Amino acid sequence: MAAFAYASPIEKSWYYLHWLICLAVLLFLIAPILAIIPLSVNSVSFFTYPMSGLSLRWYEEILTDRWQGALHKSLFIAVSVTLLSTALGTLAALGLSRPNFPWRKLVMSLLILPMVVPVVITAVAVYFFYADIGLLNSYTGLILAHTTLATPFVVIAVSATLVSFDYSLTRAAAGLGAPPISVFFKIMLPLILPGMVSGALFAFLASFDEVVVALFVASPEQRTLPMVMFSGIREQISPTIVAAATVLILFSISMLSTVELLRRRSQRLRGIRNT
Amino acid sequence: MATMTVQIAGSPDGMPLRIKLQQVERWRKLKAFTLVLPLLLFILVAFVLPIGRMMFNAIHDETLLTLMPQTSAALSVWDGKDLPDERVYAALAKDLKQAWAQKITGMIAKRINYELPGAGGQVTSSARKAITLSAGPYKAALIEISPLWGQRDVWSLLKRGHSAYTAYYLLRSVDYQYGPESQIVASPPESAFFRNVFLRTLGISISVTAATLLLGFPVAYLLATLPPKTSNLLMIMIVLPFWTSLLVRTTAWVVLLQDHGIVNDVLMALHVTSQPVELIFNRVGTMVAMTHIQLPFTLLPIYSVMKTIPTTHVRAARSLGAGPFYAFWKVYFPQTLPGVAAGCLLTFILCLGYYVTPELVGGATDQMVGHFVALYTNEDLNWGMASALGAILLTATLLLYYVFNKLVGVDRLKMG
Numbered sequence: 001m002a003a004f005a006y007a008s009p010i011e012k013s014w015y016y017l018h019w020l021i022c023l024a025v026l027l028f029l030i031a032p033i034l035a036i037i038p039l040s041v042n043s044v045s046f047f048t049y050p051m052s053g054l055s056l057r058w059y060e061e062i063l064t065d066r067w068q069g070a071l072h073k074s075l076f077i078a079v080s081v082t083l084l085s086t087a088l089g090t091l092a093a094l095g096l097s098r099p100n101f102p103w104r105k106l107v108m109s110l111l112i113l114p115m116v117v118p119v120v121i122t123a124v125a126v127y128f129f130y131a132d133i134g135l136l137n138s139y140t141g142l143i144l145a146h147t148t149l150a151t152p153f154v155v156i157a158v159s160a161t162l163v164s165f166d167y168s169l170t171r172a173a174a175g176l177g178a179p180p181i182s183v184f185f186k187i188m189l190p191l192i193l194p195g196m197v198s199g200a201l202f203a204f205l206a207s208f209d210e211v212v213v214a215l216f217v218a219s220p221e222q223r224t225l226p227m228v229m230f231s232g233i234r235e236q237i238s239p240t241i242v243a244a245a246t247v248l249i250l251f252s253i254s255m256l257s258t259v260e261l262l263r264r265r266s267q268r269l270r271g272i273r274n275t
Numbered sequence: 276m277a278t279m280t281v282q283i284a285g286s287p288d289g290m291p292l293r294i295k296l297q298q299v300e301r302w303r304k305l306k307a308f309t310l311v312l313p314l315l316l317f318i319l320v321a322f323v324l325p326i327g328r329m330m331f332n333a334i335h336d337e338t339l340l341t342l343m344p345q346t347s348a349a350l351s352v353w354d355g356k357d358l359p360d361e362r363v364y365a366a367l368a369k370d371l372k373q374a375w376a377q378k379i380t381g382m383i384a385k386r387i388n389y390e391l392p393g394a395g396g397q398v399t400s401s402a403r404k405a406i407t408l409s410a411g412p413y414k415a416a417l418i419e420i421s422p423l424w425g426q427r428d429v430w431s432l433l434k435r436g437h438s439a440y441t442a443y444y445l446l447r448s449v450d451y452q453y454g455p456e457s458q459i460v461a462s463p464p465e466s467a468f469f470r471n472v473f474l475r476t477l478g479i480s481i482s483v484t485a486a487t488l489l490l491g492f493p494v495a496y497l498l499a500t501l502p503p504k505t506s507n508l509l510m511i512m513i514v515l516p517f518w519t520s521l522l523v524r525t526t527a528w529v530v531l532l533q534d535h536g537i538v539n540d541v542l543m544a545l546h547v548t549s550q551p552v553e554l555i556f557n558r559v560g561t562m563v564a565m566t567h568i569q570l571p572f573t574l575l576p577i578y579s580v581m582k583t584i585p586t587t588h589v590r591a592a593r594s595l596g597a598g599p600f601y602a603f604w605k606v607y608f609p610q611t612l613p614g615v616a617a618g619c620l621l622t623f624i625l626c627l628g629y630y631v632t633p634e635l636v637g638g639a640t641d642q643m644v645g646h647f648v649a650l651y652t653n654e655d656l657n658w659g660m661a662s663a664l665g666a667i668l669l670t671a672t673l674l675l676y677y678v679f680n681k682l683v684g685v686d687r688l689k690m691g
Contacts, residue, residue, distance in 0.1 A: 011599055014599075018493060018496075018497065019497070021493050022493055022494045022497045022509075025490045025491075025493070025494050025570075026494065026509060026512045026513070028490070028567065028570075029512055029513060029516050029567065029570060029571075030512045030515065030516065032524065032527040032528060032531055032567065033515065033516055033519055033523070033524065033527055035527065035530075035531060035537060036526065036527045036530050036531075039530065046535070047530045047533065047535070047536055047537070048535060048536070048537065048540055049537060049540070088313055088314040088317060089314060091310045091311070091313060091314065092310065092311045092313070092314035092315070094310050095306075095307040095308060095309070095310030095311035095312075096307075096311055098303065098306075098307035098310075100300075100303075100304065101304070101307045101308070101311075102304055102308065105680075107311060107315065109676075109680055110315070110318065110323070111311075111314060111315070111318055113318070113322065113323075113676075114318065114322050116624065116672065116673075116676045117326065117628075117669060117672060117673075118627065118628020118629075118630070118645060118668060118669070118672060119628065119630070120628060120630040120645040120648055120649055120665075121326070121329070121628065121645075121648065121665045121668060121669050121672075122322070122325075122326070123649075124329060124648055124649070124652045124661055124662075124665055125325040125326045125328065125329040125665070126321075126325050127652060128325065128328060128329055128332065128658065128662075129324065129325035129328055129329075132328075144321050145321070147317070147321070148317070148318060148321050148322040151314060151317075151318070155314070205518070205520075208520075209520040209521060209522065211521075211522060211631060212630055212631060216649075216652070216653075226520070226522055229522045229526070230522060230631070230635070233522070233525060233526055233529055233635050234634075234635060237526065237529050237530065237533075241526055242526065242530060245520075245522075245523040245526045245527070248519070248520050248523050249519055249523055252515065252518045252519045252520065252523075253515065253518075255518060256511075256514060256515060256518045
């Protein structure tokens with residue numbers, strides 16, 4: 001709806017009211033995230049405006065062992081999860097996208113299931129299971145559990161790039177004498193790469209942000225960044241947590257930009273007009 | 276097509292073309308399946324199996340059967356009317372002595388305490404005293420040690436323990452339990468709070484879904500009708516929160532909503548209130564934070580459906596004489612319903628399983644089913660109860676997921 005010149009006064013006022021409502025909702029979405037960024041450089045530990053002075057002391061605190069150790073563990077786990085889930089998820093998406101794959105719908109819903117099941121149920125179920133097989137409090141256990149949660153993202157992202165995949169390209173390559181391996185690496189991979197990368201980013205984030213499963217199956221030895229944040233928020237929220245949150249927000253922004261750029265590149269490569 | 280291939284039968288090597296095609300087809304299917312197999316196996320072993328085991332835990336409990344084998348066996352012929360005879364008491368004494376020797380009395384006491392609150396302590400003390408009993412008659416001696424053994428309900432419980440399967444945990448989850456004669460009765464008021472928890476979970480989920488729809492629909496409509504350049508810019512404001520860590524967003528709300536937080540400062544500066552309003556660690560905080568997190572999930576499906584609705588429809592209605600609101604309501608709105616249904620269902624499903632957010636910004640009376648699943652697992656160590664609550668929550672989620680699948684199709688699920 002646009003405010004046409006011939007619109008009646010009621011329509012016009014409704015139009016502006018609609019805009020106003022929408023801006024308020026958008027503000028509700030974005031303001032909380034932006035509002036805490038300046039507070040992370042506040043010199044005192046109050047969370048109010050106007051701020052009394054600027055200081056980087058809370059960021060200094062992030063550089064201490066407690067946070068750094070957690071960050072390293074989180075990164076280690078998230079990177080392992082990303083590698084594992086991207087490999088598994090991409091293969092599965094390639095198989096699923098083949099025409100007349102048997103029981104496609106059923107298999108797909110099964111693979112997406114970890115995304116749908118409430119994470120606290122997954123956490124409890126995995127906890128009981130690991131208690132039996134002795135995987136509790138181990139990196140292996142945590143990485144495997146996070147991988148189950150992360151693979152649906154990869155499957156969905158890679159499947160999305162394969163929906164519009166033109167199989168005559170691979171047939172043409174094969175017809176020109178390319179062996180299957182080089183067809184895959186020279187034709188298929190470059191085209192699905194954007195999907196793989198955004199799937200991998202989602203998978204990374206899924207593990208890097210995950211706290212519930214970690215709370216159940218990890219010991220203090222595997223204390224991840226979200227676990228530190230969780231206990232911090234629960235006890236007494238400190239500016240250090242806000243500083244860490246700010247770092248994570250900047251991290252999200254850069255990831256979002258990467259995915260957006262990849263999406264545009266993929267659309268350009270495949271000749272899809274920006275819709 | 277099939278008949279055609281039969282007629283052209285006879286490829287160079289003498290094999291009918293139809294069979295050869297079938298072979299190729301089968302080979303292709305197998306190849307596609309091989310690609311999916313690693314992930315399928317992984318999900319089955321590392322995800323479906325644990326979940327299945329948890330569901331099984333909800334009805335399977337062998338504690339009494341394995342820890343008190345002789346009593347359970349002796350009770351299998353008990354008619355449940357009067358107190359059991361001397362033979363059963365002798366078996367009980369034996370079991371108690373054995374349990375004391377193996378230091379497993381605590382586990383038995385805990386299991387009995389679930390169904391008969393307060394009886395656990397008596398079981399432990401009976402076991403301690405039972406080791407001094409050397410010869411019968413045990414019946415009088417045991418009742419002397421603890422009046423518990425003179426009550427029928429404990430014997431009904433032990434008789435039920437003869438089966439490895441129990442409906443107790445599921446019954447408790449909906450505020451029922453076994454009575455003294457193994458009949459199903461309503462739980463006493465002090466332990467009958469699960470129905471409330473489920474209702475609360477349902478209530479919070481419905482309210483959050485409604486709130487996201489109310490806030491999301493106008494924005495989706497605006498974005499769908501704006502030129503792409505402007506809408507892409509505004510879209511960032513929706514997608515960025517979507518990409519931000521859940522804990523970060525929760526942190527933001529804790530900071531904003533606390534007693535001396537920004538929201539209260541603004542309210543006081545505007546003279547809306549003279550002293551800080553309690554906005555967090557209660558229902559308000561939970562609802563606000565959950566709505567904030569779920570809004571993009573409701574909004575994006577609605578938006579993607581709205582994008583496909585041709586603007587010419589409303590214009591046609593207008594030119595045929597419909598007023599702006601009538602045209603919107605009769606022509607535009609019905610076409611958005613698939614998106615509304617998909618978005619709301621998705622948000623509702625996700626809301627049911629919330630755990631972290633109510634835990635961090637809610638009060639004691641805002642905790643949802645997820646909280647109790649975690650509580651029984653971590654603190655009460657009552658895994659049967661955790662499994663039963665989890666099983667009910669999971670069943671509800673899966674049913675809704677099935678509906679979602681039928682309605683929207685999991686293939687069309689997209690991110691961001």
